[in-house]
Amino acid sequence: MAEFNAELTTNENGTAVVAVRGELDIQTVPQLEAVVAPALEANPTRLVLDVSELRFADSSGIALWVRWAAQVDELELLRPSPLLRRVLTAMGLEQKLRMTP
């Protein structure tokens, strides 16, 4: 089982921020879903995923983000690693998922 950890917080603007760490794959996707579910119940307009400490994300994890991106007006990936950025770019998803910086 890959090492994985996700933590939901709310920043000063009331936006849900999820810190995602470790490896996100088909086995850990349900964990991330469970952590984020309460935040999505409120139909937020914005969701921030802090992925600075995410080492790996497979297509299941990326599919989950894309699904969320359709649910909220804006899904922001905070500080993605060059590795993750390249994967998302390779999949043509850079236009769907806002990456900052």
Add this chain to the structure above:
Amino acid sequence: MSDDGVEHEIHASRAERWPDWLPLATLVVGLALTAALALASAAQYRSNEQRLLRLRVHDAATLFTAALPEIQTSLGSAAELASATNGDVRRFRRYVAPLVGTKPGQSFVTMSLWQRSRISRGPVTVVGAAPELSTKAAAAFFAGATRGGTLNVTGLLHAPAPRIGYAYAAPAPAGGYIVYAASAIPPNHKSPVQSNSAFAGLDFALYLGRSQRPRDLLLTSVNSLPLKGRHAAAVVPFGDTSLTLVLSARHPLAGTLPQRLPWIIAIVGTFVTLAFSLIAARLATRRRDAERLAGENRRLYAEQRGIAQTLQHALLPQELPAIDGLELSARYAPGVDGVDVGGDWYDVIPLGRERVLVVVGDVSGRGLPAATTMAALRYAIRGYAAQDDPPATILTKLSDLVSVSRDGQLATVLCAVMNVDRREITVTSAGHLPPLLISGGDAEYIKSDVGLPVGVETDHAYSSATVTVAPGATFLAFTDGLVERRDESITDGLARLRGAALEQDGDLPELLERLVRGSHRDAAEDDIAILGLRWPSSTRS
């Protein structure tokens, strides 16, 4: 497509197995050891006791001989006195009177003076009880006393009360007188053992002479002879004869622990052995259970894996179509665990006479949901292709089948239309990794706009890019399992694949096989689908 993908091996080491005979062997060896130890301990105990008993019997026997000088002195002095006074009866009687009696310190019950030449006429005088010696017995008794100056232990009298007699003849020339004395022996020869004496805790029998005949018995501590149990005998000189002392121990001389030790060893050893045997038996049983479970798991795993692979085979093309003027090959390798069907696929669809649509795709996730979506996409592409839809349209239409919002799935799809005769490749990508083109000793990924993966947005417009290739060019389309490693950027993975492809110069199936094997060197966990096309080096005839 072949079956020799990466095999997941489960090692069952025979060296770790607990043999079934181990508990029994433990029991047998343990009991044998226990018995040997107990017997050795018992033997040690016996020899130790025997040694101690021998020491005791020698000590005790010495006590008896210690009485001898006193007797000799008493009789010797009386004999010297009689000789010196020429048989003065009055002085003899006065001298011996204190020695005769039953008070403590009085050794004799009777003392008498005899004249050697007149033995047949009886004693000259008697102090104390009657000597109870017939003339004949006296002659026999005194026969040994001819040599003067030594104490003769004349022997045992049994009637009327048991006695032991001594005779002493004064040395020649003054000789001629013999002093006879007798000490009483308790009735039945029974002598109680004082608890503080040398015989404490022991039974003994004292015999006159060297034999242990009942008629030679002087004293014993027991009611019936011979002595029971372990015994030791010692013979010590006593005057002109000997005393034989036989001892047996009533209790172990070295204490009770050495006596009980063999039993303690036997009992404790048996318990310990039984305990170890039970533990060994339990471990063996557990081991067997674990092996049975492991075997069951292996079987289930193999079955599951078999089902997954069968399903995967069924969902992928059974064989690639033969395309005139184009060599085709494909490989599919399940990931390391291989128990789930994957969502990777490839397809080759002839479009008319000279064009071929090549598809490689990957549905996110694993298992039946991924596999069914994959099958739906594959057959939908075939359907749309049959309607002459261009790849960009096909990919857009596929969004009806997959929705990340609805199913949580998306799919990356690469469509490449090959114009065989014109050697043109038109690539359209829905979020898929770029294909690799190997041509003239170089390898490059074909650059094209990468559109959104299928399932992300319903009305996404895709664009295509067309390249023309040289004769002998090789086109490789693949899924991310071939290049993706968790610890590596996808860019590095693509660079690695490019390098690996340049190193190979075999035929097409061999190239695919080597690339797949190379990517599995570090235990790839994802499935791999790879499809290769090669134009002949020379122009078509």
